[in-house]
Amino acid sequence: MIILVGTNITEAHPVASTFVKDAVLAGAKLIVIDPRRTDMVDFAEMHVPLKVGSDVALINGVMNVLIEENLYDKKYVDSCTEGFEELKKKVMEYPPERAAEISGIPADTIRELARKMASVKPAMLMYTLGITEHICGVNNVMSCANLQMLLGNVGVECGGVNPQRGQNNVQGACDMGALPNVFPGYQQVANADARAKFAKAWNVKSLPDKPGMMMPTMMKNLTTGKVKAFYVFGENLANTEPDIHHVERELQSAEFLVCQDIFPTETTRFAHVILPAAAWSENDGTFASSERRVNRVRAASVPPGDARPNWWIFKELAKRFGHEWQSSSAQEIWDNEISVLAPSMAGIKYARLENDGLQWPCPTEDHPGTPTLHKGGKFTRGLGMLKAIDYIPPAEVPDQEYPFVLSTGRRLYHYHTRTQTGRSAGINDLLGEETADISTADAEAKGISDGEKISVKSRRGEVVVKARVTKEVPPGLVWMAFHFREACANWLTNPVYDPVTQTAEYKACAVRIDKLR
Amino acid sequence: MDTKITVTIDGQEVSADPGQTILEAARSQGIYIPTLCHYSKTTNVGACRVCVVEVENARSYVASCCAPVTPGMVIRTNTPAIRAAQKMIIELLWSSGDHNCLTCEQNGACELQDLVYWLQIDKPRFPIEHHGYEMDNSNTMITRDLNKCILCGRCIRACNEIQVNEVLDFANRGSYAKVGPAFDADYIDSSCVFCGECAQVCPTGAITFKQAKFAGRPWELSKTRTTCAYCGVGCQIDLYTKDNKIVKVMGNRQYGPPNEGSLCVKGRFGMDFISHPDRISKPLIRHQKGEAFKEAAWDEAYAFIAQRLAAVKKEYGPDSIAGLSSARCTNEENYVFQKFLRGGIGTNNIDHCARL
Known part of the structure; x- marks a missing residue:
C-alpha cells in the first residue's frame, strides 16, 4: 500500500x-490525502480531501481509531518504540468526531481510513511540502512518523516515511553541511x-562553535544591520x-x-x-x-565566456583570505575531503559511482550502501520516539474580509521561478502564464468564468491573474504557483514560520478573490 | 525458481526458466533474434512478427517474443525459411509507409532501417503505400509523422504501461489503423504531458524530438550520462550534445534505479536553457546600488569581494557575513561553500533553500 x-x-x-502508478497497476492499494483532487486520485482507492493545515488532527483521529479498535502493531510498538502511553493519552483527545470537525472529513471516513491503513503491510508513506510548509511543519512530519510506527511500517522495504x-x-546540500548547525555528514x-x-x-x-542563522533570520537581520554582507549562490x-514586498x-x-x-x-x-x-551540464x-x-x-558542454565552476570560484576567493586549498577537481573534493570527513559517506568514492550510485550510510568501501533506514525497527537513537502532538490551526485563517484559503505549490511544466524553464522554448509554450485555480462552485457564486482575469488579494499584496475554474480545487480554496513573477503567489503568502525549521507557511494564508471592475 | 527447462536453440542445448519466452531464452545465450514491437517493461504482443522462429512440430512459425519455452522444445532461429519470412515481413512494413531515409531524422538510428540492412533487402517487392497523413506539428517538442508508423504499438504500451499516462491507443481498423490520442487529437489538444516516452521508444521516424531536427545526425552526437537537474528523484539521463549544445535528452533502459529509463517533461525538454543567450558570461561589478554593472576580470572581482568582506569582518565580526548555498548545485560545490564560510570567514551563517 502507498x-x-x-x-x-x-x-x-x-x-x-x-x-507509484506502476505499483497500482501491479495491485498495490493507494490512498491520497490532499485537499485537492490531484491526478493520483484517479488511481486511488480512497481520496481524503482534508482541510488545508488539518493534518495533525486527521492523523490523531486515525491513530485514535487504530488504538481504540486495537488495529495497531502492538508487537512493533512494544519492542521498537517508546512514548506510546503519552501518544495514546493525546490521541484519545481526538476521537473521529473531533478530528472530523477540524479536518472536514466525516468521522466514519476517518474510521474507514484507519482500518484500510491497518489492513495491508507494509505501507509506504510519501509526503512533500503539503506536510512541511506549515507553521506546524515539524509536527506534521512527526505525526506521519507516529502513524507509520504505530502501523509497524518503519524499517521495512516498501515502508517508511519518505519525503520527496x-x-x-x-538532500546533498543538507548532507554537505550547508546548514547553520552541522558540518558535512551532520556532525554538530x-x-x-x-x-x-x-x-x-x-x-x-x-572554527566557530555557535550555530549560525537560518535563512529567514539572515534575511531579517539584513534590515536590523546584524548581517552586513550577504553571499547568495544559485538562489532567487x-x-x-x-x-515579496518585504x-x-x-x-x-x-x-x-x-x-x-x-x-x-x-x-x-x-x-x-x-x-x-x-x-x-x-x-x-x-x-x-x-x-x-x-x-x-x-x-x-563548456561554460560560456568567463563562467567558472562554483567550487573553483570559492577556492579562488579563499586564496584571497590566505587559504591554499589542495583539491582542484570535483573528484578530489569528494574523494579526498568529503568522504574522508563524513563517516556516513566514507565508503563512497568516485570509482564506485560509475553505475547506479550509492545510498548512504555507506561507512566502508566494501559496504553496499543502505536503501532502507532503521532496518528491523532499530532506530538511530535506539527506540523510535512516539510523540504526543496537538493540532494548531494555520497562522492566518479565513475571515469575512479574506474568506478564502490560498495554498501554493509547483506545476508540472515549470520549475520554481522559471530561471531555467522560462528559458526553455518548448516548456514555455505549454504553460505561458500563472493561473489562480478555483472551484466551480466559487466561480459560479462570484460570476467568474474560466480564463477571466481576477484579483487575488491578501494582507500582503494583490495580483491580477487568470482564473482557472477546476474540479481539482474544493470550494473555499484558491491554489497558485510561484513560477511567474507577475502573478507570483509569493506577493500574497504569509511570512510566518515553523519555530524549529523556519520553514514558511506557503500552504495556508487568507485571501479574497474579486472580479475586476 | 529451481526447476530449469532444457530446450535446443540452433542445435545448442539451453537451460531456461519456466515461463521465459523463446526470445528471452535465446537472448540469454547471446543468440540474436530481431524484434521491432518488443520492448522491455511492456506486454509482449507479437504485433510485428519479425521475431518468428521455427519450432519443431509447431503448426507454423512462432513469434518468439510471445511463446514460452516448454521442455524439450527444438527451436531454429536462422534457417533460410525464417530469413525469407523475416524479409517478407520487413518488406511489408517498409512498403506500408513513407520511409524516406533521406529526410528522416532517425536515419542511422532507425530499427527498421537496421533490419533492412541486416536482411540485405535492396528494395521492397510491394508498392509503397502513401497514406497522406498530416504531420502533428502542434507543439514545439514532439513531431508525429504517422506516414512512418509501422503500428508496432510500442508507443501505446510505453504510454499506458510504463508512464501510465494513458494518452495513446490504436484507432480505426485494418489499413486505416493509426495511433493517437483520443478523438484523433493532436498532442497539444490531448491529455499528453509530454514525457516524450513515445518518441524514445519509437523504432522508426514516426515520433521524433522536434528540437533535435537538423541539430545533428545520430552519429555526430556525443553521449554523456548524468543526473537530471530538476527535482529530487535523481533520474539518470543521457545528454546528446553537438557543438556545445544539448541536442536531446534520453532515458536509458540499461540504467537501473531510480528511473530505469523513464523521464518527465522537464528532464526531457527543459535543458535548452544551458545555451540561452541570457547566460551571464563575465563577472559584473558596481560599487553602489543604482549604478550600472560593469564587466570585470576575475581578479578584479575576487579582489573587490575579498576587500569588502574583509572590511565587514574586521569592523563587525565574522557573524555579520552570511551565505546562502544552493540545492541546485553539486555536493562538492556546497561543501566548498560551507568550507569557505566556516573555515575562510569564520561563521556558521550558512543555509540553503531546504526551508522552501
Whole structure:
C-alpha cells in the first residue's frame, strides 16, 4: 500500500509517480490525502480531501481509531518504540468526531481510513511540502512518523516515511553541511571533537562553535544591520520567499550583496557583484537524491565566456583570505575531503559511482550502501520516539474580509521561478502564464468564468491573474504557483514560520478573490 | 525458481526458466533474434512478427517474443525459411509507409532501417503505400509523422504501461489503423504531458524530438550520462550534445534505479536553457546600488569581494557575513561553500533553500 500525504506527485515528481502508478497497476492499494483532487486520485482507492493545515488532527483521529479498535502493531510498538502511553493519552483527545470537525472529513471516513491503513503491510508513506510548509511543519512530519510506527511500517522495504525532495540536490546540500548547525555528514558544530577534526583538515586554528542563522533570520537581520554582507549562490530569493514586498526591502538593505548564478534574476538586481557560474551540464560532481543516493553529474558542454565552476570560484576567493586549498577537481573534493570527513559517506568514492550510485550510510568501501533506514525497527537513537502532538490551526485563517484559503505549490511544466524553464522554448509554450485555480462552485457564486482575469488579494499584496475554474480545487480554496513573477503567489503568502525549521507557511494564508471592475 | 527447462536453440542445448519466452531464452545465450514491437517493461504482443522462429512440430512459425519455452522444445532461429519470412515481413512494413531515409531524422538510428540492412533487402517487392497523413506539428517538442508508423504499438504500451499516462491507443481498423490520442487529437489538444516516452521508444521516424531536427545526425552526437537537474528523484539521463549544445535528452533502459529509463517533461525538454543567450558570461561589478554593472576580470572581482568582506569582518565580526548555498548545485560545490564560510570567514551563517 502507498499513502500519499500532501504531495502532488504527478506534477512535482513525475517520474516517481510513474512508479507509484506502476505499483497500482501491479495491485498495490493507494490512498491520497490532499485537499485537492490531484491526478493520483484517479488511481486511488480512497481520496481524503482534508482541510488545508488539518493534518495533525486527521492523523490523531486515525491513530485514535487504530488504538481504540486495537488495529495497531502492538508487537512493533512494544519492542521498537517508546512514548506510546503519552501518544495514546493525546490521541484519545481526538476521537473521529473531533478530528472530523477540524479536518472536514466525516468521522466514519476517518474510521474507514484507519482500518484500510491497518489492513495491508507494509505501507509506504510519501509526503512533500503539503506536510512541511506549515507553521506546524515539524509536527506534521512527526505525526506521519507516529502513524507509520504505530502501523509497524518503519524499517521495512516498501515502508517508511519518505519525503520527496523538491530540488535535485536539496538532500546533498543538507548532507554537505550547508546548514547553520552541522558540518558535512551532520556532525554538530557545537561538538568540540567535530570542530577539531574539521579545523585540522582545513588547516585553520579554530572554527566557530555557535550555530549560525537560518535563512529567514539572515534575511531579517539584513534590515536590523546584524548581517552586513550577504553571499547568495544559485538562489532567487526575490521570488521564492513569502511576501515579496518585504523580501525585496530586506535585499535592498544589504550593505554588500554577492550573487553567483547562471542568469540574471530578480535577486541579482540587488547585487553589488554578480559572478558567472558554470551550469549543471558544464560541471562534474555529484547530487544526492531523495533516497540518499549519491549519483554522478558529468560535464557535457563548456561554460560560456568567463563562467567558472562554483567550487573553483570559492577556492579562488579563499586564496584571497590566505587559504591554499589542495583539491582542484570535483573528484578530489569528494574523494579526498568529503568522504574522508563524513563517516556516513566514507565508503563512497568516485570509482564506485560509475553505475547506479550509492545510498548512504555507506561507512566502508566494501559496504553496499543502505536503501532502507532503521532496518528491523532499530532506530538511530535506539527506540523510535512516539510523540504526543496537538493540532494548531494555520497562522492566518479565513475571515469575512479574506474568506478564502490560498495554498501554493509547483506545476508540472515549470520549475520554481522559471530561471531555467522560462528559458526553455518548448516548456514555455505549454504553460505561458500563472493561473489562480478555483472551484466551480466559487466561480459560479462570484460570476467568474474560466480564463477571466481576477484579483487575488491578501494582507500582503494583490495580483491580477487568470482564473482557472477546476474540479481539482474544493470550494473555499484558491491554489497558485510561484513560477511567474507577475502573478507570483509569493506577493500574497504569509511570512510566518515553523519555530524549529523556519520553514514558511506557503500552504495556508487568507485571501479574497474579486472580479475586476 | 529451481526447476530449469532444457530446450535446443540452433542445435545448442539451453537451460531456461519456466515461463521465459523463446526470445528471452535465446537472448540469454547471446543468440540474436530481431524484434521491432518488443520492448522491455511492456506486454509482449507479437504485433510485428519479425521475431518468428521455427519450432519443431509447431503448426507454423512462432513469434518468439510471445511463446514460452516448454521442455524439450527444438527451436531454429536462422534457417533460410525464417530469413525469407523475416524479409517478407520487413518488406511489408517498409512498403506500408513513407520511409524516406533521406529526410528522416532517425536515419542511422532507425530499427527498421537496421533490419533492412541486416536482411540485405535492396528494395521492397510491394508498392509503397502513401497514406497522406498530416504531420502533428502542434507543439514545439514532439513531431508525429504517422506516414512512418509501422503500428508496432510500442508507443501505446510505453504510454499506458510504463508512464501510465494513458494518452495513446490504436484507432480505426485494418489499413486505416493509426495511433493517437483520443478523438484523433493532436498532442497539444490531448491529455499528453509530454514525457516524450513515445518518441524514445519509437523504432522508426514516426515520433521524433522536434528540437533535435537538423541539430545533428545520430552519429555526430556525443553521449554523456548524468543526473537530471530538476527535482529530487535523481533520474539518470543521457545528454546528446553537438557543438556545445544539448541536442536531446534520453532515458536509458540499461540504467537501473531510480528511473530505469523513464523521464518527465522537464528532464526531457527543459535543458535548452544551458545555451540561452541570457547566460551571464563575465563577472559584473558596481560599487553602489543604482549604478550600472560593469564587466570585470576575475581578479578584479575576487579582489573587490575579498576587500569588502574583509572590511565587514574586521569592523563587525565574522557573524555579520552570511551565505546562502544552493540545492541546485553539486555536493562538492556546497561543501566548498560551507568550507569557505566556516573555515575562510569564520561563521556558521550558512543555509540553503531546504526551508522552501
